Amino acid sequence: MKKFKEKVQFLLLIFFIFLIAYWTIFGDNGILKLRKIEQENEKVKAASEKIKAENERLKKEIKLLQEDRKYVEKVAREELGMTRQDEIIYKKKQDDGKEKK
Numbered sequence: 001m002k003k004f005k006e007k008v009q010f011l012l013l014i015f016f017i018f019l020i021a022y023w024t025i026f027g028d029n030g031i032l033k034l035r036k037i038e039q040e041n042e043k044v045k046a047a048s049e050k051i052k053a054e055n056e057r058l059k060k061e062i063k064l065l066q067e068d069r070k071y072v073e074k075v076a077r078e079e080l081g082m083t084r085q086d087e088i089i090y091k092k093k094q095d096d097g098k099e100k101k
Helices: 002-026 031-067 069-080
Strands: none
Touching: 002 031, 031 069
């Protein structure tokens, strides 16, 4: 009877060890979940840095638009196609690369 009791205790001990190992690896707060969260955190940090860089670029552009008349004129010409009142724009047709035969 004593050997049976020792075997049961040993098996219970092994069972609890495996159970704890399973929870440690696969549980809600386990190692696999932790690694997944760390990877997501790195992605979020990278996206955040990208957004911060874009914000800085936009702040510089806003400052230029507010303070630099030449920059405003450049943007108006390039992006909006605006011209001065007495100015004439000549546009050259672009060749589409096809040869006529």
